[in-house]
Amino acid sequence: MAFYSTNEFKAGLKIMLDGEPCNVLENEYVKPGKGQAFNRVKIRKLISGKVLEKTFKSGDTVEGADVLDISLSYLYTDGEFWHFMNNETFEQIAADKAAVGDNVKWLVENDPCTITLWNGSPITVTPPNFVELEITETDPGLKGDTAGTGGKPATCSTGAVIRVPLFVQTGEVIKVDTRSGEYVSRAQK
Amino acid sequence: MTSHSAFWQPTASIEVLQKRALLMRKVRDFFAKRQVWEVETPNLSSATVTDEHLQGFSTEFVGPGAALGRTMYLQTSPEYAMKRLLAAGSGAIFQICKAYRNEEAGRWHNPEFTMLEWYRPGFDHVALMQELDELVQYICGTEPAQRMSYQQACIQHLQLDPLSCSLDTLREAATQLGHGDLAAKEEDRDTLLQLLFCDGVEPHIGQIRPCFIFDFPASQAALAKLNPDDNRVAQRFELYFRQLELANGFHELDDADEQLARFEHDNLKRRQQGKAEKPIDPYLLGALQAGLPACAGVAVGLDRLFMLALDKPKIRDVLSFDIGNA
Numbered sequence: 194m195a196f197y198s199t200n201e202f203k204a205g206l207k208i209m210l211d212g213e214p215c216n217v218l219e220n221e222y223v224k225p226g227k228g229q230a231f232n233r234v235k236i237r238k239l240i241s242g243k244v245l246e247k248t249f250k251s252g253d254t255v256e257g258a259d260v261l262d263i264s265l266s267y268l269y270t271d272g273e274f275w276h277f278m279n280n281e282t283f284e285q286i287a288a289d290k291a292a293v294g295d296n297v298k299w300l301v302e303n304d305p306c307t308i309t310l311w312n313g314s315p316i317t318v319t320p321p322n323f324v325e326l327e328i329t330e331t332d333p334g335l336k337g338d339t340a341g342t343g344g345k346p347a348t349c350s351t352g353a354v355i356r357v358p359l360f361v362q363t364g365e366v367i368k369v370d371t372r373s374g375e376y377v378s379r380a381q382k
Numbered sequence: 383m384t385s386h387s388a389f390w391q392p393t394a395s396i397e398v399l400q401k402r403a404l405l406m407r408k409v410r411d412f413f414a415k416r417q418v419w420e421v422e423t424p425n426l427s428s429a430t431v432t433d434e435h436l437q438g439f440s441t442e443f444v445g446p447g448a449a450l451g452r453t454m455y456l457q458t459s460p461e462y463a464m465k466r467l468l469a470a471g472s473g474a475i476f477q478i479c480k481a482y483r484n485e486e487a488g489r490w491h492n493p494e495f496t497m498l499e500w501y502r503p504g505f506d507h508v509a510l511m512q513e514l515d516e517l518v519q520y521i522c523g524t525e526p527a528q529r530m531s532y533q534q535a536c537i538q539h540l541q542l543d544p545l546s547c548s549l550d551t552l553r554e555a556a557t558q559l560g561h562g563d564l565a566a567k568e569e570d571r572d573t574l575l576q577l578l579f580c581d582g583v584e585p586h587i588g589q590i591r592p593c594f595i596f597d598f599p600a601s602q603a604a605l606a607k608l609n610p611d612d613n614r615v616a617q618r619f620e621l622y623f624r625q626l627e628l629a630n631g632f633h634e635l636d637d638a639d640e641q642l643a644r645f646e647h648d649n650l651k652r653r654q655q656g657k658a659e660k661p662i663d664p665y666l667l668g669a670l671q672a673g674l675p676a677c678a679g680v681a682v683g684l685d686r687l688f689m690l691a692l693d694k695p696k697i698r699d700v701l702s703f704d705i706g707n708a
Contacts, residue, residue, distance in 0.1 A: 222487060223490075230486070
């Protein structure tokens with residue numbers, strides 16, 4: 194496995210810390226006048242999602258993490274695993290509940306998702322930034338209302354509950370931003 | 383044309399560079415009024431510093447007398463050459479020059495930077511702190527600086543006595559600041575102290591007015607005299623303002639034997655860490671043997687002083703071109 198010195202740290206580098214793969218977010222060089230220099234590094238732990246600051250002596254080395262992002266299509270879930278497929282090789286990978294986490298509510302069949310692999314196993318599943326979901330249940334809104342008046346909750350086919358404008362009805366397909374969890378528009382037909 | 387061509391523009395604006403030129407004139411003016419004269423010394427030197435935390439650049443001189451090439455070092459500061467001038471009878475002198483330090487780049491660092499350094503025969507570090515304070519007030523419009531010993535600062539902000547506490551106490555304090563992993567395997571007292579100072583002291587001092595820290599531990603004396611009343615500390619000071627370290631000064635060590643012993647100790651530490659030893663400057667030792675007048679000297683990071691005067695958050699904001707597009 195490769196080792197990286199603090200001089201090689203930059204946003205996006207994957208390193209091992211406390212036995213967990215991490216993504217480097219920021220790297221700042223600090224030196225107290227004369228004396229030892231340090232690097233103040235901001236890191237996101239890829240499994241727990243925790244963001245923390247860690248200080249290294251400049252020049253120290255850290256083990257790299259064998260982490261890879263790949264794009265796969267979501268197929269289906271058998272209740273225990275969520276299955277994804279590479280559309281070119283037809284190779285399939287199964288992610289467990291821990292890897293899918295809260296993003297389960299954004300998984301739509303055939304949507305391209307980013308799967309982060311650590312030593313070949315999925316650790317996180319990231320849905321596309323925008324997904325289209327069918328509304329399975331929402332209160333009928335009052336006629337004449339327009340977007341921006343506070344809206345109402347709507348339950349979608351994947352189980353996600355989104356605030357939608359009052360005019361959106363059960364059975365319609367809507368576009369949602371998965372990063373904020375917010376309604377964007379009605380889907381284009 | 384390459385993709386780099388798009389980044390030809392200066393990192394500082396022309397307006398800032400013009401203000402920088404005016405500030406530079408004010409600095410020269412400050413010394414002219416005080417009869418401190420300006421000198422120039424070589425950037426290239428046959429020897430370099432032994433300090434384990436300073437990495438010099440080197441290059442090769444080829445020419446008469448050096449047909450096969452001779453290693454020359456870019457100065458990390460003009461200190462040695464200026465001390466040779468002092469020993470030769472220069473009197474009070476200052477210099478504005480480039481200094482070069484490898485492996486240092488970031489928000490507050492550029493590997494090539496502008497240094498102001500001056501020496502005052504007859505001054506001790508206390509008198510020199512006063513003169514530096516006046517310069518900073520003149521350039522940055524700051525209030526008079528606060529003064530605090532290294533020991534006081536650590537007691538106040540870290541609740542420990544840096545001169546007498548145990549290594550475990552230092553480790554504990556570092557762990558409390560969130561550096562448990564680093565502290566657990568660190569054997570060097572000074573490294574821990576420097577980490578604690580960076581994270582536990584610097585953010586709390588010199589926020590409203592600049593702050594001098596003086597009487598550093600003897601193990602961090604560098605080229606300063608030890609305090610004759612308490613040899614656990616050295617007559618070295620640093621100036622901090624808003625998280626920036628601005629200057630480092632000494633009541634200058636003038637004992638050639640003691641200086642040689644410190645250089646050799648530096649090289650011993652380098653060997654122990656698997657780093658290359660550095661050639662000790664024979665000309666500096668010769669000057670000290672001939673007699674350096676009792677004096678104090680200080681080096682100021684001029685780019686940083688200008689960052690404060692012009693209210694700029696990054697060193698690149700006051701440089702024409704930083705290392706990224708030099």
